[in-house]
Amino acid sequence: MTPSPFVQTPPAANSTLLEVHDLSVHYGYGEAATKAVQNVSFRLAHGEFVGLVGESGSGKSTLGFALTGLSKPPAHIEKGRILFGGKDIASLDAEQLREQRHGGIAMVLQSGMNALNPVRSIRNHFVDIFRAHGHVERSRWTARATELIGKVELTPTVLDRFPGELSGGMRQRVSIALALSLEPELMVFDEPTTALDVLVQHAVMNTIIELQKSENFTAILISHDLGIVLESAQRVMVMHEGRIVEDAPARQILTNPQADYTRMLLSHYADPRAEVVELPGFADRQQRRAEGAARTEAATHTPTVSPRTRRTDQHAMIVENVSKVYPAPRRGEAPVRAVDNVSFTLEPGAALALVGASGSGKSTIAKLITAVEKPTSGSIRFGDLDVGTLNRRHFRKLHRDVQMVFQDPYSALNPLHTVEYALTRPVVNFTGLTGTEARRRVLELLDIVGLSPVEEFAAKLPHQLSGGQRQRVVIARALASDPQVIIADEPVSMLDVSLRAGVLALLEDLREQWGVSLLYITHDLLSARVVTDNIMVLNGGAVVETGNTAAVLQNPQDDYTIRLLDAIPNPRKDVA
Amino acid sequence: MTSTTAAPRGADGLAPARPGPTDAPHAPSPLATSLGFVARKLGLFALTLWAAVTVNFLLPRLMPGTPADAALAKLAQNGPVSEATKAAIEAQLGVPTGNIFEQYLAYLHQVITLDFGISYTFYPQSVGELVSAALPYTLVLVGLVTVVAFILGTLLGVLAAWKRGTWLDSVPTLVGSFMSAFPYFWTALLLLFFAGHVLRLFPTSGAYGPTAEPNLSFEFLGDALYHGVLPALTILITSLGGWILGMRNTMISTLGDDYVTFAEANGLKPRTIALRYAARNAILPNLTSFGLALGGVVGGSILVEQVFGYPGIGYLLFNAVTNQDYPLMQALFLMITVSVLIANFLVDILYGVLDPRTRR
Incomplete structure (x- = not known):
């Protein structure tokens, strides 16, 4: 040296x-x-x-x-x-x-x-x-x-x-x-x-x-x-x-x-294992339930222009023994079992967290539910639709009710189109509204996700918005078809800590007030704790633990869940 | 103040004692991998070659009539054609015999033995003779110039990107794009006029002087080189700009890549960063265009060869097309197809050598 x-x-x-x-x-x-x-x-x-x-x-x-x-x-x-x-x-x-x-x-x-x-x-x-x-x-x-x-x-x-x-x-x-x-x-x-x-x-x-x-x-x-x-x-x-x-x-x-x-x-830091978890703007579930208060203004609005103001028929998403096997990536290697015999039911208005490290199969499940991929075995049913074997012509029927919110709000919006354009497209495609009615619906959607003044936001281009505002636009876009199920794939992981709570609160209010079901895909156990009732922990495509979110996180049984919990940086661990 | 409960070390499969995920026992050795890669590419090459040869066989047979019919129809315009003449022409041009499968076998045999029959235009020379006489000129002139243009253009492009914003960037970029905006033949005509006619520096046509006898003597080679200067310059001038711009642009984007920043953070020498990090990665996409350009070499530069009366493949092709010389055309088309395939095969192999990611 x-x-x-x-x-x-x-x-x-x-x-x-x-x-x-x-x-x-x-x-x-x-x-x-x-x-x-x-x-x-x-x-x-x-x-x-x-x-x-x-x-x-x-x-x-x-x-x-x-x-x-x-x-x-x-x-x-x-x-x-x-x-x-x-x-x-x-x-x-x-x-x-x-x-x-x-x-x-x-x-x-x-x-x-x-x-x-x-x-x-x-x-x-x-x-x-x-x-x-x-x-x-x-x-x-x-x-x-x-x-x-x-x-x-x-x-x-x-x-x-x-x-x-x-x-x-x-x-x-x-x-x-x-x-x-x-x-x-x-x-x-x-x-x-x-x-x-x-x-x-x-x-x-x-x-x-x-x-x-x-x-x-x-x-x-x-x-x-x-x-x-x-x-x-x-x-x-x-x-x-x-x-x-x-x-x-x-x-x-x-x-x-x-x-x-x-x-x-x-x-914005809390231990997901704690008895009571509170984040700014986010009182503990149980407590808040008792008070019956909504967290954002969103929930107090009811859609006025949408043809389906109140859902009459609500369906559960029923996933039974689903597996997805991809062919071997290279010759001489074993095929990849991305999802291994997974079953769950997502009731109307329920929120389920899918938790696991990358490669655990959580995103593959999202693809299966949205019929982007077909399951190798098992069945997925939504109302009278057999999602697992759905052919392309019936996608519209499914996608009217099942919508995605993506992880990266920075790439989920076309940078060349205004917010109004991004929202008008699904409104016209799914609800059949046109002209001034479609525009009213777009403004209503912006209002629901808390982007006001609505007129001003409608005219903006994605680069003029912050990450949190963009993610709200993405959520508004998912809401355009008045869906029954929203699949949120790591919706806040790209956002700054201070912006996360707002987006999470919005998702939860939509669920509680409108009966939208939420499939919340994440590796972030803290956010899973605050927005979901039930949790499923995935490892290598298989479910290793499932149950009530608070119960599972407070008393994890599976070694993998324990490791996930230990991996969360927790500044208060030493102080407590 | 560290974590109290560490996750088992090697969460990403990294425990020092245990083999990592990439050390799986069935992982093939590098030699076997590269042999397998070459074998796969060779197989693919053979398959496309066969398909191209077969299409070349089928296409003319899908067209109505035969070459003999065409020749007879021409003669018939000048009066009735006797049976003897008809038989003579058919014997001369050859009329397919046997069923299509037998014809196919005969055709394959011809292709393998490079027997493409006799040219109509340059009767009684065989197509084989004509092509083998023209090929060296085109290969040396267009081929060499293409390679030189690629190397020179790439080097200038690297320099321009590395010294971005200085005169080393602006001059080659500006001059390059200006020159490549000229059409081939216009550059050729300008060179002919000034360098050939006004200044009389170089001969204006042919591949060698009127008295020279094609052989391998220094005298002849010197003469051929002298005659090749103007056509070569034309091709160089018009193609150089493209290579400079292509390399400059890809290299500017690789210069912004994280591995270049990291190399800088590690204090590597500027020359290492420029060549082994930025340029080395930037050249990869340009290889594809180089492969296409190489494949186009045998097709010749019809315009350039025509303007300079240069006896290469392009010149031959031009004559074959204008005179409806079917045997010559068929042989030339086949040759062009095959050379494009060979060039692509070579570039594929080159990719394998230069980019470890394609080797799997």
Whole structure:
């Protein structure tokens, strides 16, 4: 190991490693510039593990990129200094900056899935770094790469694989090993586990925490998830609209948060196992039932233009012994049993949570119910429709009553069409309303999902809406046909914590007031707890546990359910 | 302040002692995988080749009449045709004998032995002779220029994308798109006029001088090269811009990819990032267009060869079509089809070499 050029003496604990002084980062120049980071100052001591938390658009990633000297135009440092080991990062030229990456600042990117060159083997990724910095002798390349890959708990055989042959979690581990190979003083993790599955997320996070202790680097963990940060970091900086609004030890953030914004973020965390679960705008089910109050204004409206103002015939969705087997992906491999002998009944007005990690078959079940896929065996019935064998001509009949709300509101709306257009299409297709009546219905739908003034929202294009507003439009679109069943596939996982409660409340009110049934697909047990009565836990396509949501979560029987519950970052776990 | 109950390590199948999901015992070795890949592509190639050859056999037979009928009809315009003449023409052009299956076998035999009969236009030369005389000129001229244009254009494209916004970007991009907007023949005519006629730098037609005798002497090769300059320049000028723009655009998008940012974060040398990360991935989609261009080589550049009186395949094809020379046309069409297939096969294999994701 060659010593870093920036560290002359072995670092004493608590000595300053990084000092950020009055830093502002802008996109563009002059009046029109977007001020992503404004007047940020902080100090980082050797060996610290600091969390940087904020919602989307808070400037946390921009700050991370500025610290690592990776800001790309139009982003630029407007003013302020970033002193790393006493030198200003911004004053380095390109070659100096490149050289200081060994023994300096390393970064692990959010989309670790795509952070590896698809046409280069993992071994060559290591070799490229060794060659660029010359800090490992050629004869030790393999030994060093094997050692590093072992640190992130991968087997040496991974070295001869290509990125496409590894799972998302493995790829993110490889990225971490690559960053480690630089022997960095400071590691910046930018949402390192966001794109990963819950269980994998938990395992990768644990690896990061342990590495930070054993390798003794200083770490900044950037995340939108206060839970994850509080579980791992000793100190937390909360960022909001480009400024650091709170900078305090993790325990203090938890027990005595000072900023309103921090308090708001914290209020959205709760333990799904608790007796009573309350979120902002979301009183506990049982309590609220007793009061009989609606949560959003939505529920007080009844559809006026729709031909079916009150449902006369309500059907249950009955799924019996359904399996779906896909042919083997490659020759010589076993066929994939995506759904394995699943049965359930979704009564009118009921809410059922389908819970499981990715690959557990939850989305396949959604496809089967909407007749996008046909079951290999078993039956699905909805009223007098046999969904399992439904042919294309009768799809309209099914889809009038069964509608989807998708996970990603950012790609579920055509960016070229206005909200009014997006809503008019299903209204005209399913209800037969035209002209001014159709328009009245569209405005009514917007009113129902709480987007007012309705006229104004109808004229907007998707990019003019926030994520939460977009998801409301997607829900309005699903409601256009006045459906009996809404399948919501992770409807809030892409939204900021503070926006989630509103969307969830809307879904539940629709259900309670209108008798819409809700199939809620998620890996997020907390949201399942607040919006559903019953829960089904899926693992490998099969149901491993089912029952009343609160009961199952409070007293899980299956090992898999227990692991899912343990994987939830829960900042209060240690305090309680 | 860490989690109290850790999930069993290796939730994504990663326990160090246990083999990961990709280490399944039945995973084939890399060599077997690549052999299997080549074998599959070869099988596919053989199948499409057979289909193309068969279609080439069936199409003329679906048309009414025979070549002999056509020739007789022409003669009949000038008066009655005697039985002897009719028999002579039919003997000369050949009338299919036997049922369709026997004809098919005979045709396959002909294809395999490269026996395509005798040309009408260049009677009594055989089609085989004509094609083998023209092919080297086209292969060397158009083929070489296509490869050179691809390599040069790709390199310029890489440079333009890497130095985006500088003169290294704007000059090649602007000049490239300007030049490729010219039609082939217009560029050819301009070159002919200025370089050939006004400045008298290069000969204006033919593949070699009037006194030269085609052989493999240095003297002749030099002469042929000299005659090839203008047609080659025409093709280069018109096709270069496309390659520059194509490569520049795909590379700009790969430069924005996360693996490039990550490579930068890891302090790789700029040259490594540009070539092994950005350009290496950007070239993949362009290979497809390169395959198509290579396949088109044997078809020749009819316009260019025509303008320069260059005795290549394009020139031959033009003559065959204008003179209704069926045997020549059929042989040329077959050859063009086959060469497109071969070029695509080669690009498929190249893809396999360059992109591990296609190897499965």
